[in-house]
Amino acid sequence: KAGVTQTPRYLIKTRGQQVTLSCSPISGHRSVSWYQQTPGQGLQFLFEYFSETQRNKGNFPGRFSGRQFSNSRSEMNVSTLELGDSALYLCASRANSQDTQYFGPGTRLTVL
Amino acid sequence: AQKVTQAQTEISVVEKEDVTLDCVYETRDTTYYLFWYKQPPSGELVFLIRRNSFDEQNEISGRYSWNFQKSTSSFNFTITASQVVDSAVYFCALSGETSGSRLTFGEGTQLTVNP
Numbered sequence: 691k692a693g694v695t696q697t698p699r700y701l702i703k704t705r706g707q708q709v710t711l712s713c714s715p716i717s718g719h720r721s722v723s724w725y726q727q728t729p730g731q732g733l734q735f736l737f738e739y740f741s742e743t744q745r746n747k748g749n750f751p752g753r754f755s756g757r758q759f760s761n762s763r764s765e766m767n768v769s770t771l772e773l774g775d776s777a778l779y780l781c782a783s784r785a786n787s788q789d790t791q792y793f794g795p796g797t798r799l800t801v802l
Numbered sequence: 803a804q805k806v807t808q809a810q811t812e813i814s815v816v817e818k819e820d821v822t823l824d825c826v827y828e829t830r831d832t833t834y835y836l837f838w839y840k841q842p843p844s845g846e847l848v849f850l851i852r853r854n855s856f857d858e859q860n861e862i863s864g865r866y867s868w869n870f871q872k873s874t875s876s877f878n879f880t881i882t883a884s885q886v887v888d889s890a891v892y893f894c895a896l897s898g899e900t901s902g903s904r905l906t907f908g909e910g911t912q913l914t915v916n917p
Contacts, residue, residue, distance in 0.1 A: 703856065720904060721858075721904075723903055723904075726904075732907060732908075732909055732910065733893065733895075733905075733907040735905060735906075738902070738903040738904070739904075745903065746902045746903050746904055748904065775859055778845055779804040780845075780847060782847075782905075784903075787902070788835065788897075788902070790837070791849075791851050791903070791905060793839070793846055793847035793849070794846065794848060794851055795844065795845060795846040795849075796845045798845070
């Protein structure tokens, strides 16, 4: 069974731009979560989507948003990029509540 | 609030040495779940093991073993006979009934295994 895939793997943007990251979960998994990893803050939870509904949200500003499609694929959008948004963005999927989350390879975003 | 502490920032060992990574957690949940993930330089978080709060049985899987002790709120991970390929950052993580899907991660321990 294929693992979690994320596109693109690398992205370079400038301040003020917006960006959309994509995540395809493991086949059959209905939940997708997003995490941000930075050297200073470590791994932080952004939000979770389950069956197209946001079920849980971390402490991030409204510039960070997401959605999930009927095929469970998810996108994350960051508007008005700031230098501090430079990070590795990781997506994880799981089948149901309390199941183990499996992570994708991540998208490394650099904001110049 | 939940918290995970990995006091060891970096560990360096020579190949074939045994190494233990420490993890201490805090939670008010009665039911919770503990995890270890490995992050090689490529960046992907690789799942290693999961333990439920109601299952204190320790486990050995090949060169890996885990020691879960609720009395001390610890979930330590040992690699026996370490290999260069074990070099990575290891994260301990926690989720619980009140946090739902949210994983709370420790700061990570950078393990370097030298030949």
